[in-house]
Amino acid sequence: MTVVGTPLKRKEDPKLLTGEGKYVDDIHAPGELWMGMVRSTMAHATIDGVDTSAAAAMPGVHAVYTGAQLMDMGLWAAPLPCAWPVTPDMVNPAHYPVATGEVHHVGEIIAVVLADTRAQATDAAEQVEVSYGPLPAVASIAEARTDGAKAHSELASNKSYTWALVPDPAALDAAFAAATHHVTAEFTQQRLIPTPMEPRGVLAVPGVAGGDVTLYSSSQVPHFLKILLAATTGIPESKIRAIAPAVGGGFGAKLNINPDESLALTLAHKLGRPVRWTETRSEAAFSTHQGRGQLQRIELAADADGKLLGVRVHLDADMGAYMMLVTPGVPLLGSFLYTGVYAVPAFGFTCDGWFTNMTPTDAYRGAGRPEASYAIERAMDILAAKVGVGPDEIRRRNYLAGGEKFENLAVPSTLVFDSGHYGPSLDLALDKAGYADLRAEQARRRAAGESKQLGIGLCTYVEICGLAPSRALGGLGFGSGGWEHAVVRLLPTGKAEVVSGSTPHGQGHETSWSMIVADKLGIDPADVTVLHSDTAISPLGLDTYGSRSLAVGGVAIAMACDKVIDKARLIAAHQMEANPEDLEFAEGAFTVKGSPDKTMPIQAIAFGAFLAHNLPDGMEPNLQEQMTFDPSNFAFPFGTHVAVVEVDETTGQVDLLRYVAVDDCGNQINPLIVEGQIHGGIVQGVAQALWEDAAWDADGNLRNPSLLDYLVPSAAEMPSFETAFTVTPSPANPLGVKGVGEAGTIGSAAAVINAVCDALSPHGITDIEMPATPRRVWKAIQEANQ
């Protein structure tokens, strides 16, 4: 029986389909108090006064605290954490949950109301009067770079850090000097609002006598939460239990240690009453970090045939007002991928991180890699036009290993790609798309001068996931390891229980982990229960982000299963009076080689291990093993996407007609889940390309915090997708798996904009800034034809 590789229906679904799934806002504790946040209406100002008297007198109000009062209460041992100081001299202004003295972005918390109900907390927060002393706001990267106004009054410069990866500067200069073709392109990665459908929420329930607190949070990272809140509040780690119940999507937005989480924890601990809060959607634009926010400059050097000689990149990255958990590191996650899937002899990357007076940025689906993929894949199309070849041909000429299959290949950005096989990926994508027919239709429309023109865009991406070898993270200055922990046990009745340090929020880990265990132990996946996301049940774990769960956490489970089998073998051999080496394990039972009638099912061994009546001398009872897996390398999924768009040149409207995605994430556990991850990922990248844009004005106000104006696309705007897969196993782990959580997003924005630019190329248009709104496209056509 093999279930791995089959599209097993998810075991998570019945609960979620019937309303039984409990998200944080669904959980209540007796006597709970609601927090109502008083948020700054100014991007940058001194706080000259906070009058809480009217709010304190409102019905149901228990208390109103200003930042100064909260500091006096001694709730915090340290500012909120940044776990990724990317350089030793990185500037990192103190960030406490509530502002004192000066606010640095609209929506920063100035005071907190505690009231009996959600409505009362909202009512009272409205009544707090804040007087501000306005200061000049820094509301763009361009403005930050001038270092005129400062985002924090005490800073000498808005620049936080400069990070560089230039392995061989002389070789890079030589490559550019020798080149026939040069491409210099600048791209804007607009800020995005991650928008998991479940807004973030928190509920802290104190155990008054014991001094402990249970913290329910809609978090991707309950383990980080427990450790880092302990470190920053002074509440002992042993007294904090963090639980991420059903979590309604994350996409990086729930990968943080947030002011509200620290407030709920410390206030509950201090007051001895449960404290809760759930962000409203419009509040989330300020209470939850945003994604992207980069200006990219990429330069390519190529020979006469278009073969790359060098790639040079500089980023200016918008940190926002503060360094959150991994804010400064996000751009660097992409640094290694600016040479894409191509053989590039010389490479250089630099990044400046800038403070601005806007909501902090941090991880959002892909975190650094969609940006990198976008820059190199857009630039390759520009190079193709210069060389005079098609976008497919320029890619073929430059693929690593000539497009042939490779393993453990060193690339100039100092990494070793685990495996790749890019040629067939492109072939399959073009074949599925009917590339020649599309080009013919495009030519027909152009010749006919039709108002609706066709554009075809390619992107062959590679990404870096499976975070990560702990040593590698240490080398990057990341304040955590990259291992994952798992426990696999067989219960006395023969059912399996898995404790995973991975923390799913929609990815279907319970199903995938059950499938791995089922195949390993030869049992039914329905007989496997997966426990996770509660630090009291799963105390060791490094959580789910960076498409790491399968390649690290899933592998840990498989390896723990191997240990369980090893122990079971010793017990079986002992009880069957055979040599362990003479036992074969298959279909969930040990059989003595050559004596097929002598078998012992693993369930019987589990019961025997529980009874412990007849175990080998010195063996611990019970059939339970644990594994902490630290991978030897990252994983490098790849794929080729083809977007087909129709551009209405009269209005500038872009319609996505077709989307073909060929992805390779190594071996697949559950193809149903893999495909679902690709689908969702595609839309988030397409949304960046065509719809989404957090629009900040010059004063640091966000013009579109709600879903009325921040345009998350619906089913009506999307086609069905045409997906296919190639399988190039990773040699870096025993399952041969990679990761698929972010791949769709990493491939899709570039494919779509390449398609839009392809459609517009007869006008001489070579770039359209994201999102390619109708107005932006129309204006580009107008300007090109002037």
Next chain:
Amino acid sequence: MQVDMTVNGQARSADVEARTLLVYHLRDALGLTGTNVGCDTSSCGACTVLLNGESVKSCTILAAQVRGAEVTTIEGLADGTSLHPMQQAFMECHGLQCGYCTPGMVLAATSLLAENPSPTEAEVREGLEGNLCRCTGYHNIVKAVLHTAEHDADFWQTQAGAR
């Protein structure tokens, strides 16, 4: 004020403030937390319930306005442990991931097929324009709706006939 209504076939009554939106009435007063809140602008559809059999956004209706009406939430759709055809189709086709938009999406789709039992793909996509999902890219949601429309055609024809 006292608000009485029939929810999932049961008479339910609660004393609420006049300003209470139906979604908070269902969630907070009646404990039916399957109906979710995903936005504050009537945009996302996570709060969709059936009001007298038709999909509505329960964040944009006062509980007081629904007195005497019949409300169906996601908790009332399955028959015991036997999933409703729409729920079953979502499971078959992997039409959900994190599950947060799912109750609203399932009920919106149920209302859609009750009005149009054999829609085209384009009609399904247009018909779900008021429900946002961030996980699935909609592909498998649309597939699920088309799947049940085809495989449970008799059921949906009966639903349409009952209207």
Next chain:
Amino acid sequence: MIPASFDYVEAASAEAAIAALTEHGDEAKLMAGGHSLIPLMRFRLATPSVVVDISRLSDLSYVRDGGDHLAIGALTRHCEVEASDLVKSQAGLLAHVAGQVGDPQVRHRGTIGGSLAHGDPASDLPAALLALGGSVVARGPGGERVIAASDLFTGFLETALAPDELLTEVRVPKGPDTTWSFQKFNRRAQDWAIVGVAACRNGAGNGAAGSTGVALINMGQTPMLATAVQSALASGASAADAAARAAEGTQPPEDLNGDAEYRTHLAQVLVGRALAELG
């Protein structure tokens, strides 16, 4: 977000609603389907101290043949207007536009009277009523009066309805052979139009046979007729020449989706497409 507190009054009849409005004056707001008002109240952009609920006045939900016109009760929901055979056959534009408002959930709850009384320049139904040359019936303490659509919209979210008047009925001329076109340009299906155009040309069976009504969505402070287009057509201009005048007299708003230049262009394009569809 949660609305600020208010007193809730359920009106048992139109007269009771008018009496409540008379009693509470500016402090009171009528609520039908609530799909215009509740969103404003959630952000506390509207904070009425009294909400007069008229959503149960079922006698104001109907579609009737009024002889030369169709009479549609103010509380008729968008989905009912959309599905009405009478509206489809006699005022196809209105049925179609009712099916374009918001999304299905909105159409199951929102009412034609509520939408018109809100007077939102970005809203679809006011433009349809303008193009069709319709009117509304307003009932107040002194009785009823008919307000032509062209007189109804007086300012941003302001109408000619007095504070103590209730919009009870919508009237549109019957036009079984009226040709029509509706052009809604938006970025997502559920969104309001960036610019929209409702247009119709009266058929032979109509008193104003051959005349063309063209109305614009989101091109100014109010829902508005494209008067320059209409007069150009009336004086025999070609469709293309008439469409070029689409933005005359408008004050297109500037927002994230479009500036005045782009909206002007869209109005011209969409009017051109609409006139082409009218044939």
